[in-house]
Amino acid sequence: MVLEAVTRRQEAIASAVRERLLGPDAPVVALLDVEGIREAARELHAAFAGPAPVLHTFAVKAASLVPVLELLNAEGIGCEVASPGELELARAAGVPAGRTVFDSPAKTVPELRDALASGVAVNADNPQELARLDALVAEREAAGPRPGAPLGMRINPQVGTGSIGAMSTATATSKFGVALRDEGAEQWIVDSYLARPWLTRLHTHTGSQGVPLELMAESVRVVFELAERINRQAGRQQIDTVDIGGGLPVNFAGDETEPSFAAYADLLRHTVPGLFDGRYTIVTEFGRSLLAKQGFIAALVEYTKTAGGRRIAVTHAGAHVATRTAFAPGAWPLRVGAFDAEGAPKGTSEMVQDVAGPCCFAGDLVARETALPELEPGDVVALWDTGAYYFSTPFQYNSLPRPAVHGFRRDSAGRVSFSLVRPAQRIEEVLADSGAAQSGALTEALTGRADAPAGRAGEPHRFASSSAS
Numbered sequence: 001m002v003l004e005a006v007t008r009r010q011e012a013i014a015s016a017v018r019e020r021l022l023g024p025d026a027p028v029v030a031l032l033d034v035e036g037i038r039e040a041a042r043e044l045h046a047a048f049a050g051p052a053p054v055l056h057t058f059a060v061k062a063a064s065l066v067p068v069l070e071l072l073n074a075e076g077i078g079c080e081v082a083s084p085g086e087l088e089l090a091r092a093a094g095v096p097a098g099r100t101v102f103d104s105p106a107k108t109v110p111e112l113r114d115a116l117a118s119g120v121a122v123n124a125d126n127p128q129e130l131a132r133l134d135a136l137v138a139e140r141e142a143a144g145p146r147p148g149a150p151l152g153m154r155i156n157p158q159v160g161t162g163s164i165g166a167m168s169t170a171t172a173t174s175k176f177g178v179a180l181r182d183e184g185a186e187q188w189i190v191d192s193y194l195a196r197p198w199l200t201r202l203h204t205h206t207g208s209q210g211v212p213l214e215l216m217a218e219s220v221r222v223v224f225e226l227a228e229r230i231n232r233q234a235g236r237q238q239i240d241t242v243d244i245g246g247g248l249p250v251n252f253a254g255d256e257t258e259p260s261f262a263a264y265a266d267l268l269r270h271t272v273p274g275l276f277d278g279r280y281t282i283v284t285e286f287g288r289s290l291l292a293k294q295g296f297i298a299a300l301v302e303y304t305k306t307a308g309g310r311r312i313a314v315t316h317a318g319a320h321v322a323t324r325t326a327f328a329p330g331a332w333p334l335r336v337g338a339f340d341a342e343g344a345p346k347g348t349s350e351m352v353q354d355v356a357g358p359c360c361f362a363g364d365l366v367a368r369e370t371a372l373p374e375l376e377p378g379d380v381v382a383l384w385d386t387g388a389y390y391f392s393t394p395f396q397y398n399s400l401p402r403p404a405v406h407g408f409r410r411d412s413a414g415r416v417s418f419s420l421v422r423p424a425q426r427i428e429e430v431l432a433d434s435g436a437a438q439s440g441a442l443t444e445a446l447t448g449r450a451d452a453p454a455g456r457a458g459e460p461h462r463f464a465s466s467s468a469s
């Protein structure tokens, strides 16, 4: 399976070069392995199969691309969303409200009202948000006794930190959820549920990259015990759904998928057997572990040089598509593949090189002092395992455009075909996103035209002198 995926990727690079999806007019491109995504979805379903009912959702922020959400939806995976934009992406992908979960830590009243009206599940992050839900549920009472959508509360089980502080959601002082171990918190949670029969879910998300599996499983165990306690005190199965979040880490050091969904599900079955006995519906929200290994960035090497004895390849893949790696290289190292100008793997002997991007700041490196076949201008570098949280969430530094994303498939005859997932951002779009239509907004004030309307796109430029009457 791993070998097949590696072969598919290599052939995709050669085909992308041949079809000029990657070339002087498109010096950086992102590629998604369609078969790889479907395999990952199937492995997830198999790992959690029965007897408990399971709803898998995909954390949209990990790959916010409508065709990807459509593909996952076709594989029976819904969406976890955390902003109005992400909710609209899920809707555009045809994901039903009943398969959508809304989890943002800063939901506004209009967002909450929209979620309730459309039946999207909501997990309240904190006591103030719960008070807002109280008001909205009361508002809806006229329409019927049901709140309109499944509602729950996000719990921070405060189990501790992983190796990357910025990625650890279940620390003592994390900004997410109701901190379970704070004084009086657990009793407050129990009382809140008992007073609100419409609260039927508990949610926790312990991750992400760098968090040990045992810690993730411990979080789920703690939240499951809380659900059992609430149900005991309610004298009925008030909580019918436990949302265990996502957070499964990804192996960025090699091609193997580890830990696997199966390994995590086995650990959970061992740590929290009651969760799987069929009394509860399980919701999952995996992001990185579903998509990271199914996508990569391919970029041209523009120049090579040396500085202070260091060899540097200047490429078109930098902080705009690999933001985390550029700003936190220790936490987010990437593997780099070296290919020649035809897209064939380079077999020449390795030497230590930096792989730099096109951005104008010194930290814009996607690999530091890495042994790779000697790179030359016109070669292609591949940044593996970047299918989640990389090119799909670009950073518009230096007004660099978002690269195109293409899905690829390989038929039984070995032919690779591509489907456009997201077009490259055009320079006109970069202009529009940079206030080009507001041209004059600041300078008109300087020339005594403070009351003049801002210029609109397409209008000829007006000089201050010509407008004096």
Ligand SMILES: *Cc1c(COP(=O)(O)O)cnc(C)c1O
Residues within 6 Å of the ligand: 059, 061, 062, 080, 082, 103, 205, 207, 208, 209, 245, 246, 247, 248, 285, 286, 287, 288, 289
């Ligand atoms: C980001 C996020 C996820 C997905 O995390 P991954 O590490 O990508 O699996 C799931 N749930 C919530 C609430 C999140 O914020």
